[in-house]
Amino acid sequence: MSETKFTPGPWKSCKSHYGKGYRYVQLGEEDYTTTEMLPADAYLVAAAPDMYSILHQVATDIEAQGVLIEWHQAILDVLAKARGEA
Numbered sequence: 001m002s003e004t005k006f007t008p009g010p011w012k013s014c015k016s017h018y019g020k021g022y023r024y025v026q027l028g029e030e031d032y033t034t035t036e037m038l039p040a041d042a043y044l045v046a047a048a049p050d051m052y053s054i055l056h057q058v059a060t061d062i063e064a065q066g067v068l069i070e071w072h073q074a075i076l077d078v079l080a081k082a083r084g085e086a
Contacts, residue, residue, distance in 0.1 A: 004052070023043075
């Protein structure tokens with residue numbers, strides 16, 4: 001699998017100071033932030049690095065065991081999409 005190019009986690013959802021009820025996501029330990037978004041979207045974006053990491057480990061474990069299950073390709077496809085390769 002290709003190396004990731006996105007900002008490494010942890011990412012966290014933060015309360016917006018500008019829009020009532022909106023949130024933004026702080027990317028990594030730096031002061032990079034996203035635009036304001038609905039809370040549900042901010043929580044999903046903030047969880048993305050962890051979800052990617054878990055799916056990558058599952059795909060690696062499946063390949064190491066030599067057991068191909070029907071959704072293995074779906075995992076590989078979504079990981080490629082997250083890397084901008086799909």
